[in-house]
Amino acid sequence: MSGQAARPVAATTFRGDAVENSHVAHVAVVDAEGRLLYAFGDPARMTLARSAAKPAQALAVVETGALERFGFDDADLALMCGSHNSEERHIERTRQMLAKSQASEADLRCGGHPPLSEAVYRAWIKRDFTPGAVCSNCSGKHAGMLAAAQAIGAGRADYHLPGHPLQARVKHTVAQACGLPDDAVQWAIDGCNLPTPAFPLDRLARLYASLADAASRAATGTVSARETALAHIYRAMTTYPELVAGEGRFCTALMRAFEGDLVAKVGADACYGIGVRANAQTQRLGAHGALGIAVKVEDGNATVLYAIVAELLGQLQLGTETQRAALAAFRTPPMRNTMGVETGRLAVTVALEPAGTTS
Numbered sequence: 001m002s003g004q005a006a007r008p009v010a011a012t013t014f015r016g017d018a019v020e021n022s023h024v025a026h027v028a029v030v031d032a033e034g035r036l037l038y039a040f041g042d043p044a045r046m047t048l049a050r051s052a053a054k055p056a057q058a059l060a061v062v063e064t065g066a067l068e069r070f071g072f073d074d075a076d077l078a079l080m081c082g083s084h085n086s087e088e089r090h091i092e093r094t095r096q097m098l099a100k101s102q103a104s105e106a107d108l109r110c111g112g113h114p115p116l117s118e119a120v121y122r123a124w125i126k127r128d129f130t131p132g133a134v135c136s137n138c139s140g141k142h143a144g145m146l147a148a149a150q151a152i153g154a155g156r157a158d159y160h161l162p163g164h165p166l167q168a169r170v171k172h173t174v175a176q177a178c179g180l181p182d183d184a185v186q187w188a189i190d191g192c193n194l195p196t197p198a199f200p201l202d203r204l205a206r207l208y209a210s211l212a213d214a215a216s217r218a219a220t221g222t223v224s225a226r227e228t229a230l231a232h233i234y235r236a237m238t239t240y241p242e243l244v245a246g247e248g249r250f251c252t253a254l255m256r257a258f259e260g261d262l263v264a265k266v267g268a269d270a271c272y273g274i275g276v277r278a279n280a281q282t283q284r285l286g287a288h289g290a291l292g293i294a295v296k297v298e299d300g301n302a303t304v305l306y307a308i309v310a311e312l313l314g315q316l317q318l319g320t321e322t323q324r325a326a327l328a329a330f331r332t333p334p335m336r337n338t339m340g341v342e343t344g345r346l347a348v349t350v351a352l353e354p355a356g357t358t359s
Helices: 050-062 066-070 074-080 088-100 118-127 139-151 165-177 201-220 225-239 250-258 280-284 302-315 321-325
Strands: 009-015 018-031 036-040 046-048 186-189 195-200 262-267 271-276 291-297 344-348
Touching: 009 302, 018 201, 018 302, 046 201, 050 066, 050 074, 050 139, 050 165, 050 195, 050 201, 050 225, 050 262, 050 271, 066 139, 074 088, 074 139, 074 225, 088 139, 139 165, 165 195, 195 201, 201 225, 201 262, 201 271, 201 291, 225 262, 250 262, 250 302, 250 321, 262 302, 271 302, 291 302, 302 321, 302 344
Parallel strands: none
Antiparallel strands: 009 018, 009 344, 018 036, 018 291, 046 195, 186 195, 262 271, 271 291
C-alpha cells in the first residue's frame, strides 16, 4: 500500500509556521457509466453520505407522484434536497409545503436547532427566538416525505421510522440510484431523525453523475421515467440554489457560479457530491457522459472540505477561471483570531491520480 493510500493527507492547517492539523480525505471521480477516472485516497471508502444523499431520497418522493398530487413546484423540490440556512424564505416555504399536503408542523419528526447561518443565528438571539421543527435545515425533506407517505396511502404517522412503507421505498430507490443491491447499503439515523445511507464513496459520485447525465439527456431526447425524475431534481436544485443552502453557503455559491452546468450538495461531517453535465471538459477527462465527483474529509471539517472541492475543480479544469474565482473565499479561507490578526493558513495538497495508480 502506498503512503497516500495509507494516510491520504489532502490539506494541512498551519498556525504560524507550525503544523496544527493534517486532514485526511478521499476523492472519487467517475463518469455516468460509473467508471472510476481519478481518485485520491480510498475511492471505495464506505461513507455516510448524510445530506449529500438528499437528491436520491427526493427521487423516491418524486416517484410517488406526491409533487403532482399536492402541487409542489420546482422551488419546493429544491428545498426537499436542501440543507438550508433557516432563513425566513426557507421557513415560510416549509410552511407552504405543509399546507399543500394538509399537514402541520406538529406532524414533522425533525427538531429545531441553531441555524447553519451565523447571520440568522444572531437575528434569532436578538429576538429570543426558539426554533421549531420548520426551522430544521432538513425541514424541506421532511415536508416532502410527509406528502409522499400520504401519496402511497401509508399515512403520516411514523413516516420517519425505518419500518414505514415510505422508508422501504426510499431505501430501495437510494440503492438503485447508486447502482447497488439493497443489501449493499448500510443505514443509520441522521441528525434530523430520518434514516441515512452509507455506501462506497464512488457510488456517491455515480449518483451525482446520474443527475447531471439525466439533465443532459432530457434536454436532447427521449428519456425514461427515472431519468425524467432525476433531470427534474437537477433542474430544481440548479434553478433555486438559494433554497438548497442559502446566503454565504458553499453549495449556493458553487451552483450560482456555474449557472446550471453542475449540481452540488454537502453532507454533514464533510461529505460532498457534484454532478457536471457532459461538455468538452468532461470529455477531455475521459468521461462517457456526465462527470461525478465525491469527497469525504475524515475529521468532518467543512472548511477544509470546501477548500478541497474548490481545488479539485481547478485541477480538473472544470468551468472557467471566472467561475472558479467566485469560490476564492472558500479555496483560501482566512484564518484570524478574535482581534482580526491573521494566525495561520490552510494548504491544500490533494493531488488526483488516474484510476489504477492509487494503490
